[in-house]
Amino acid sequence: MNEHNIIRRQQLQNMKYNLIAFTIIFISFGLIIFAQIRESVYTKLDSELYNSLGTIKSFVLDQNFNLKRPDEGLRPRGNAAINIRSPRIIPILRARDGSIINFGSVNDSYYDQYLKYIEFDKEKLNRIVSISIRDQYYFRSITTNVGTDAGEELYMQLVINSDGERNLLQHTSFILIVGVIIFSIMSILASLILSQITMKPVKKSWSRQVEFVENVSHELRTPLTIIQNSLELLLTSPEDKIIDRSESIAIALDETSWLSRLITDMLTLARSDSTMTEIHKDLFSLDALVETVCQPYMDLAESQNKVLEVNLHCPMNINADKSRIHQLLVILLDNALKYTDEKDRISVDTNIKDNKAVITVSDTGMGISDENIDKIFDRFFREDKARSRERGGMGLGLSIADWIVGRHGGTIKVTHNEPKGSIFTIKLSKG
Numbered sequence: 539m540n541e542h543n544i545i546r547r548q549q550l551q552n553m554k555y556n557l558i559a560f561t562i563i564f565i566s567f568g569l570i571i572f573a574q575i576r577e578s579v580y581t582k583l584d585s586e587l588y589n590s591l592g593t594i595k596s597f598v599l600d601q602n603f604n605l606k607r608p609d610e611g612l613r614p615r616g617n618a619a620i621n622i623r624s625p626r627i628i629p630i631l632r633a634r635d636g637s638i639i640n641f642g643s644v645n646d647s648y649y650d651q652y653l654k655y656i657e658f659d660k661e662k663l664n665r666i667v668s669i670s671i672r673d674q675y676y677f678r679s680i681t682t683n684v685g686t687d688a689g690e691e692l693y694m695q696l697v698i699n700s701d702g703e704r705n706l707l708q709h710t711s712f713i714l715i716v717g718v719i720i721f722s723i724m725s726i727l728a729s730l731i732l733s734q735i736t737m738k739p740v741k742k743s744w745s746r747q748v749e750f751v752e753n754v755s756h757e758l759r760t761p762l763t764i765i766q767n768s769l770e771l772l773l774t775s776p777e778d779k780i781i782d783r784s785e786s787i788a789i790a791l792d793e794t795s796w797l798s799r800l801i802t803d804m805l806t807l808a809r810s811d812s813t814m815t816e817i818h819k820d821l822f823s824l825d826a827l828v829e830t831v832c833q834p835y836m837d838l839a840e841s842q843n844k845v846l847e848v849n850l851h852c853p854m855n856i857n858a859d860k861s862r863i864h865q866l867l868v869i870l871l872d873n874a875l876k877y878t879d880e881k882d883r884i885s886v887d888t889n890i891k892d893n894k895a896v897i898t899v900s901d902t903g904m905g906i907s908d909e910n911i912d913k914i915f916d917r918f919f920r921e922d923k924a925r926s927r928e929r930g931g932m933g934l935g936l937s938i939a940d941w942i943v944g945r946h947g948g949t950i951k952v953t954h955n956e957p958k959g960s961i962f963t964i965k966l967s968k969g
């Protein structure tokens with residue numbers, strides 16, 4: 539599977555998880571809202587029923603019901619109307635067999651069309667039940683035993699029509715379902731965008747990794763081939779003395795030390811990527827460090843017929859990782875010596891600007907072309923590969939320098955020197 543397919547598959551997977559997460563959130567949100575509305579709508583109806591129940595129960599008990607035959611339209615003596623609190627509540631007084639005793643006190647047509655169909659269940663006393671008539675009209679109801687009259691058990695059932703509430707809930711659930719569907723569809727788009735955003739750094743580090751491995755294999759191949767050739771050459775004449783073959787041995791040794799440096803640099807960079815490398819900051823004098831590091835390079839420059847001058851004007855201590863700043867200076871000085879010729883000048887300056895320590899390493903060497911000046915901090919980048927290797931360059935030094943400065947929160951820049959050469963400027967905060 540190629541890189542593109544793997545990333546695509548990962549992206550789809552991220553999208554799927556985002557989508558599932560969003561949909562679950564929307565559905566839960568919809569269900570919670572619906573449950574809340576349902577609860578508050580029915581709570582109001584139910585509390586009306588409960589509130590009326592007490593009043594009605596005592597009223598009925600006060601009356602002396604004339605219970606002959608329910609279907610003769612019997613009603614409380616004296617035609618006393620049953621006193622209820624809410625105009626929406628219909629009180630139904632029932633005999634043991636469920637027949638309605640007080641039907642004469644409610645509108646006859648209402649009785650014929652609705653009340654006689656209302657379900658009565660002696661088993662479900664003192665609790666709210668939902669009742670429907672022909673699945674068309676809906677009521678909330680509560681029934682209680684109100685005592686006995688002339689040996690007859692009486693039940694009071696209170697019903698309240700809940701069609702309005704039901705319609706409201708149906709409408710609400712419709713809106714919520716449509717809302718959940720619309721938001722879920724929108725979340726597909728959001729997940730697509732999100733998965734693209736989250737995959738961006740993965741893609742970047744993936745291609746960096748691939749590029750790094752390719753470069754590493756390429757870099758390793760050359761010294762290994764040289765070492766192999768040298769050893770094979772030695773094998774062709776086993777009788778020879780070491781002194782006769784010292785050239786091959788020296789080449790092989792050179793390449794081994796090159797490999798060892800390459801591996802050290804690669805490890806530094808690999809660790810920097812995984813932020814495994816800690817920075818240990820200490821307060822120290824920058825000028826003192828620069829002076830110490832430059833000392834051996836002065837002699838080296840002189841031996842190569844070059845001039846290295848050091849101007850120290852940063853009389854303050856900085857809080858930084860001394861060994862890493864040492865490594866940074868070594869990289870820049872190595873380069874300055876590598877990319878200059880006889881009679882060239884190298885200058886190392888320190889200054890304080892805007893409360894920051896500034897280190898400048900400039901040279902009058904071969905300089906860097908305009909087209910490559912932005913690339914020289916890239917890993918394994920070398921302007922002239924053959925020439926750079928000849929001078930011991932691996933293309934990793936400035937990447938490490940860039941990482942060191944970055945970890946200290948500073949900046950490193952390169953500019954052209956006039957009339958030729960390059961200037962590396964590093965700015966470090968006091969820390």
Ligand code: ADP
Nearest residue numbers: 873877905914920921926931932933934935936
């Ligand atoms: P190398 O080990 O090849 O020197 P670096 O990362 O240190 O690797 O540098 C990358 C490239 O930048 C070098 O190969 C060289 O082309 C260029 N470079 C670095 N420093 C200088 C300099 N002082 N003058 C000219 N070119 C430079």
